[in-house]
Amino acid sequence: MDTNPLAHHSRNASIEKSYRRGAPRREYLYIYLPDLPVRQICIQKGWHMDRPVALYRRRQHTDRLVHLSNAARKAGLSAGMGVADARARVPDILLSESAPEQTRNTLEKLARWAWRYSPRTGIDTTGIDTTGIDTTGTDNIGTDNIGIWIDVSGASHLHGGMDAIIADIKKRLEPSQIQVYCAAAPYFAGARALAQYHPQAADGLVMLSSRAHLMQMLSDLPLAALLLEDQMLQALSQAGLRRLHHLQPLSYAQLAIRFGPEFVQKWAVLSGNRDFAPAPIKAPPALCVSLSWPEPLAGADALQQMIEQLIQEIANLLLEAEMAASCFELGWQRSDGQIGRLYFNLSRPGRNSDILKRLLADAATRIEAEFGIDYSWLQAHKLAAELPRTGLLGVEPCHLQGQHIDHVLDILAAKLGADKVRRVTYNSSWQVSDSMAYQRLADAYDVPARDSNSWPAPAPASLTPPRPIRLFEPAEPVHVVALLPDHPPAMLRWRKKNWQIGRATGPERIGPRWWDAAHKGIKTRDYYRVETNSGMRLWVYREGLPERGEAVQWFVHGCFS
Numbered sequence: 059m060d061t062n063p064l065a066h067h068s069r070n071a072s073i074e075k076s077y078r079r080g081a082p083r084r085e086y087l088y089i090y091l092p093d094l095p096v097r098q099i100c101i102q103k104g105w106h107m108d109r110p111v112a113l114y115r116r117r118q119h120t121d122r123l124v125h126l127s128n129a130a131r132k133a134g135l136s137a138g139m140g141v142a143d144a145r146a147r148v149p150d151i152l153l154s155e156s157a158p159e160q161t162r163n164t165l166e167k168l169a170r171w172a173w174r175y176s177p178r179t180g181i182d183t184t185g186i187d188t189t190g191i192d193t194t195g196t197d198n199i200g201t202d203n204i205g206i207w208i209d210v211s212g213a214s215h216l217h218g219g220m221d222a223i224i225a226d227i228k229k230r231l232e233p234s235q236i237q238v239y240c241a242a243a244p245y246f247a248g249a250r251a252l253a254q255y256h257p258q259a260a261d262g263l264v265m266l267s268s269r270a271h272l273m274q275m276l277s278d279l280p281l282a283a284l285l286l287e288d289q290m291l292q293a294l295s296q297a298g299l300r301r302l303h304h305l306q307p308l309s310y311a312q313l314a315i316r317f318g319p320e321f322v323q324k325w326a327v328l329s330g331n332r333d334f335a336p337a338p339i340k341a342p343p344a345l346c347v348s349l350s351w352p353e354p355l356a357g358a359d360a361l362q363q364m365i366e367q368l369i370q371e372i373a374n375l376l377l378e379a380e381m382a383a384s385c386f387e388l389g390w391q392r393s394d395g396q397i398g399r400l401y402f403n404l405s406r407p408g409r410n411s412d413i414l415k416r417l418l419a420d421a422a423t424r425i426e427a428e429f430g431i432d433y434s435w436l437q438a439h440k441l442a443a444e445l446p447r448t449g450l451l452g453v454e455p456c457h458l459q460g461q462h463i464d465h466v467l468d469i470l471a472a473k474l475g476a477d478k479v480r481r482v483t484y485n486s487s488w489q490v491s492d493s494m495a496y497q498r499l500a501d502a503y504d505v506p507a508r509d510s511n512s513w514p515a516p517a518p519a520s521l522t523p524p525r526p527i528r529l530f531e532p533a534e535p536v537h538v539v540a541l542l543p544d545h546p547p548a549m550l551r552w553r554k555k556n557w558q559i560g561r562a563t564g565p566e567r568i569g570p571r572w573w574d575a576a577h578k579g580i581k582t583r584d585y586y587r588v589e590t591n592s593g594m595r596l597w598v599y600r601e602g603l604p605e606r607g608e609a610v611q612w613f614v615h616g617c618f619s
């Protein structure tokens with residue numbers, strides 16, 4: 059390490075000079091998602107994010123908090139606190155063990171989804187398995203480094219610029235109700251620090267013009283942006299160093315003598331004086347399915363059935379992996395040990411089994427089985443991320459089957475007429491009754507935005523409150539007994555029968571479209587998910603707000619499975 063202060067300043071000058079002379083500029087975009095782990099657990103358990111919620115992990119023989127909701131932080135809790143202390147301070151806190159693997163899987167899906175902006179994306183999980191102790195008070199947005207990054211160098215103009223990319227990302231993730239902080243900088247460490255600690259990151263911050271201006275913005279950030287240990291932060295605070303601008307007058311030699319070479323390396327990376335390129339997420343390996351036969355397989359009919367079975371299995375495997383492929387390899391091994399292969403290509407990545415069957419319709423006639431086939435396989439190459447329209451962060455495979463019925467609709471429309479076949483389309487509306495609409499198949503196909511990037515992105519299925527599978531139209535009025543006007547129901551009378559409520563979750567408030575004259579008669583609704591003592595799960599809502607003096611009415615809007 060260079061310990062000469064003069065060399066330190068000359069090196070900074072040379073880097074600034076090369077930066078200004080038009081050296082190839084990198085463009086890193088960091089997307090910080092601090093409440094993603096808490097949001098996922100709340101959706102799974104039916105908790106509300108307004109409640110104090112915390113996730114804990116076992117650290118040094120003690121359960122310690124690692125992720126907290128905003129309500130828990132406002133109640134005085136902080137990451138690193140013991141579970142017993144947290145319960146003593148906030149008795150009604152909701153606690154659950156953290157699921158780092160689940161968070162990592164979700165981030166990997168988001169990183170693959172971000173391939174639409176650049177082929178180089180990655181995840182940042184340095185805060186998933188750490189305690190993330192916050193020692194800087196209210197200056198931190200959060201200490202959990204949970205997010206994804208995108209290297210859009212040379213590709214931002216294809217999407218209208220960095221500001222347009224950030225606006226598109228925030229628009230697509232807005233229905234998930236997760237906090238999204240975005241920042242762009244010429245290097246990864248600067249983008250991550252701005253996204254996590256700069257107050258303007260909530261609206262999207264782009265700092266790619268001047269390195270001097272970037273350093274000025276970084277100078278006001280806390281030293282926690284260096285990702286230091288808690289003991290190191292305390293030592294720096296005792297030395298009077300609390301902000302990054304406190305380090306700028308000091309040379310590397312002075313910092314190395316006092317705090318060690320590792321600290322200097324982190325400071326050099328954050329200031330841009332040392333290159334650090336994170337490893338991008340790797341493309342998934344080729345997917346393969348295979349079949350073994352106890353007796354040699356021969357004959358055109360048997361070979362065709364073998365191919366159809368392989369196609370169905372590879373289609374299901376691609377569906378579960380949320381991937382599509384544009385190249386397929388059909389291989390087999392004969393009884394005499396000879397191996398044969400056939401390759402098939404699609405014009406665009408796909409995974410529809412019917413399309414693959416048509417593609418491999420004559421494959422059986424091209425296989426020279428001789429004395430029979432003992433082993434066969436079908437491998438998918440050139441994989442591409444194809445996240446479902448029903449959820450950017452993934453849903454169950456059974457919910458994805460609806461994406462593969464277009465060919466069925468085409469057949470029905472050809473036989474019955476396009477005007478007689480209708481499909482359910484998504485509308486961007488919080489009102490459940492207006493969120494879906496029936497549209498003629500011809501009109502749905504006339505939409506110019508058939509490309510997957512242009513379809514409106516519904517709320518991510520793993521981050522939205524559950525919805526009933528059956529809705530009553532119109533909603534059925536009920537008589538409700540509640541402890542207070544704004545409390546969930548304790549008993550309801552519905553269909554001439556009294557139902558005792560065992561559990562209730564909510565409220566989820568959905569307001570009317572006040573700007574639409576057609577919805578002026580609709581009042582604000584508070585929805586509750588209730589479970590009766592007999593096990594029936596209902597979706598009820600209270601129409602009207604007691605605090606506004608409005609008349610209150612209760613309705614049952616749907617049933618859960």
